[in-house]
Amino acid sequence: MTTEPASLPTVSVMICVYNGADHVMNAVNSILAQSFTDFELVVVDDGSTDETAVLIQSCSDPRVKLFRKPHQGIPLTRNYALACAQADLLAVLDADDTAHPTRLQQQVDYMAKHPEIVLVGTSYIQVDHFRNTTKVVVPPLHDAAIRQAMVRGNPFCHSTIMMRRAAIDKAGGYSPAFPFGEDYELWSRLAQQGQLANLDEALVTRHYHARSVSNNFRDEFYRFKLFARTNHYAIQRLGAPKTAYFYTARAIAMFLVLDLYAALKAWRYKQTAVSSS
Numbered sequence: 001m002t003t004e005p006a007s008l009p010t011v012s013v014m015i016c017v018y019n020g021a022d023h024v025m026n027a028v029n030s031i032l033a034q035s036f037t038d039f040e041l042v043v044v045d046d047g048s049t050d051e052t053a054v055l056i057q058s059c060s061d062p063r064v065k066l067f068r069k070p071h072q073g074i075p076l077t078r079n080y081a082l083a084c085a086q087a088d089l090l091a092v093l094d095a096d097d098t099a100h101p102t103r104l105q106q107q108v109d110y111m112a113k114h115p116e117i118v119l120v121g122t123s124y125i126q127v128d129h130f131r132n133t134t135k136v137v138v139p140p141l142h143d144a145a146i147r148q149a150m151v152r153g154n155p156f157c158h159s160t161i162m163m164r165r166a167a168i169d170k171a172g173g174y175s176p177a178f179p180f181g182e183d184y185e186l187w188s189r190l191a192q193q194g195q196l197a198n199l200d201e202a203l204v205t206r207h208y209h210a211r212s213v214s215n216n217f218r219d220e221f222y223r224f225k226l227f228a229r230t231n232h233y234a235i236q237r238l239g240a241p242k243t244a245y246f247y248t249a250r251a252i253a254m255f256l257v258l259d260l261y262a263a264l265k266a267w268r269y270k271q272t273a274v275s276s277s
Contacts, residue, residue: 009063011039011104011162012085016077017095018046023207025055030098032061036105039091040065044081047071075174075182082173088165096207097159103203107162110199118167118194119187121160122203129208136202143195150191151235154184160204167193181230188234 013031017024024043031041045053045068056066067084069077082090089111093099107120123138139156140149149155161183171189174182190196
């Protein structure tokens with residue numbers, strides 16, 4: 001008697017996590033609650049030293065697959081997740097964030113109707129735990145507008161994206177040269193493989209926690225340097241005019257103020273927590 005091989009899932013959802021015990025189960029449970037059910041959930045534990053792996057192992061749902069490895073950082077961990085994933089459609093959710101129940105269904109339907117699209121994101125709800133604010137962020141929706149926006153900055157929220165396996169295989173995955181902005185750098189390569197889109201409905205809630213933002217100013221300046229490099233690549237790969245570099249300078253100035261403010265506030269938050277403990 002021969003056994004039929006198990007069919008591959010339609011979607012692989014990838015969650016990469018490092019010391020995310022406080023929030024990762026919210027992310028996992030939001031995927032398990034999806035109206036679309038033909039998926040695998042690939043969770044890559046990047047050498048966590050907390051209870052992250054124990055929590056994931058407690059999941060009884062066979063669609064949850066835990067992979068553990070030594071700590072290597074974000075780009076290599078994302079590439080490891082790509083290697084573990086089996087589906088032709090690849091979705092990302094960061095360990096701090098949550099997906100709304102119809103997210104996968106809406107993106108799968110959209111990709112089926114639009115074979116020219118290689119990458120689709122969505123609008124999202126941004127919860128800023130520094131400033132105690134919540135807002136809906138609507139990115140550019142269509143290919144032309146996304147390409148125009150990409151020469152100024154990242155037009156996708158990483159936690160919202162779904163991409164085609166064939167396109168990312170050609171593009172080459174995440175670059176280890178970009179520990180920050182690895183997604184933005186990849187998008188400009190995917191843009192060379194096909195068209196891009198965002199759905200207008202907010203289908204992910206994105207969270208900024210105290211540990212989500214560096215409180216080391218040297219790290220912040222390193223991020224700005226990498227942003228300038230990724231922005232340069234986007235301008236080159238999309239064939240934008242040199243005048244687009246004006247937006248690079250303006251964006252760096254704006255990010256410098258906002259990110260350093262967030263880093264300082266995170267540092268004060270952690271100092272207060274230490275002194276009160």
